[in-house]
Structures are given as C-alpha cells and as structure tokens.
Amino acid sequence: MIKNIVLDLGNVLCTFDPETVLHEMFEDPQIEEQLMGIYFSSLWDQYDKNTLTKQKMIEIGMLQAPELEGEIRRLMKEWVHHVNLIEENLDFVRHMHDLGYGVYILSNIPEDCYIHLKENGLFKNVDGGIYSYQVRQIKPDFAIYKLLLDTYELDASECLFIDDKEENIESAKTLGFYTLKCDDPYLLEKETREFLEETD
Numbered sequence: 001m002i003k004n005i006v007l008d009l010g011n012v013l014c015t016f017d018p019e020t021v022l023h024e025m026f027e028d029p030q031i032e033e034q035l036m037g038i039y040f041s042s043l044w045d046q047y048d049k050n051t052l053t054k055q056k057m058i059e060i061g062m063l064q065a066p067e068l069e070g071e072i073r074r075l076m077k078e079w080v081h082h083v084n085l086i087e088e089n090l091d092f093v094r095h096m097h098d099l100g101y102g103v104y105i106l107s108n109i110p111e112d113c114y115i116h117l118k119e120n121g122l123f124k125n126v127d128g129g130i131y132s133y134q135v136r137q138i139k140p141d142f143a144i145y146k147l148l149l150d151t152y153e154l155d156a157s158e159c160l161f162i163d164d165k166e167e168n169i170e171s172a173k174t175l176g177f178y179t180l181k182c183d184d185p186y187l188l189e190k191e192t193r194e195f196l197e198e199t200d
Helices: 018-026 029-039 042-048 054-064 066-082 087-098 111-119 142-152 166-174 185-199
Strands: 004-007 102-107 128-131 159-163 178-181
Touching (some): 018 029, 018 066, 029 042, 029 054, 029 066, 042 054, 066 111, 087 102, 102 159, 128 142, 159 166, 159 185, 166 178, 178 185
Parallel strands (some): 102 128, 159 178
16 A cells, blocks of 8 residues: 655656756757756766765866856856746645655755755655755665665555656666656646556
8 A cells, every 4th residue: 555655856846857957048059068968967966966066066067168167157056946846746745745645755956956946845745855965875776765765664565656767767666666657747646646546
C-alpha cells in the first residue's frame, strides 16, 4: 500500500529546462549553444552536489569562454529566476498531504535554487526532503535514496517515487519503490491519481 509520495522538483513541481533558461536570458543562439556546452553537463552535476561553488563555476566558464564573462556572471546570478513553480502541481501536493499521504522531496538541486524555491513557498506542504547540495550526493546514485528512507524511516515498498529522468526511475525501482515517470508535469495530477487507483 502506498503511504508516501516522493517527488523530484525540476519538471515535476517546477520548471527547469536549460535550453529555455538560456534562450529567455540571452536570445542569441551562439551564446546559448556555448553556455549549454560549458555548463549543462557533468559540471552542473557538481554544482548540484555542492562540490563546486558558484564562484568556481564562473571561473571554469571564463577559462573556456573568456569573451563571455558578462554572460557567464549573469547566468550564475540570475538563472534561478527562470525556474518557476507549477502552481497546479503544488495544489495537488497540498491535496495529497491533506488526504494523509506523506509528501517528501528527493532532488538534485544547488543551494541558490533551493533558496529561491523556498522563498516562493514550494515546501509548504512537504513532510521532509533530501537535497543534493546538503548531502553532496545526487540521483541516480543509490546512496541518496537510501538516505531519504533512513532519515524519515520510510519503507520503499510504501513509497511512490515520481521523477522526469529514466535513470532516476530505474534506481528507485531497483530499491523497491513504486515509480512513475513524469513526462509532462501538467499531467502530474491525472497520472498520479490513475496510478494510485490502479495500485490500491
């Protein structure tokens, strides 16, 4: 029986698409392509994991593209303001919480984005969460899932894990979670309700 819902953040409860962020900020395909190649790779994983600071991210970018110093500094300062809450999904989370489900977050997220989302009220109806920048671990590594289970004394067989990335879903499955891949965040409520009805 599912008692808890464990949610990712990006493209589940809030928007996060690097290409969209870059386009909204710069509207220059060449700059967007350069910054995409520099940052949104394994480098961003290290930022999520808090093994690279914001200043170090800036320095690494400037070594690769010194002509883009202004754009790099702007990106690292302002990118979080292009991550937006999906309000209908937050309403759904509140509803599920009111129904008695435990609601938890398991997210690869850097500190600046966590602060931005907290200031905008994303975590109001959440019972707990594990955030990569705090624990220096990221999905899909098993350790971060186990940390969630251990911290909140959860049983994976009683948890539905929802994420937009296949590799994260596969790790959760291996550990015994129920899983639901979120391909369209605007269908989150519909697909979650259907899943819960089927497994009831």
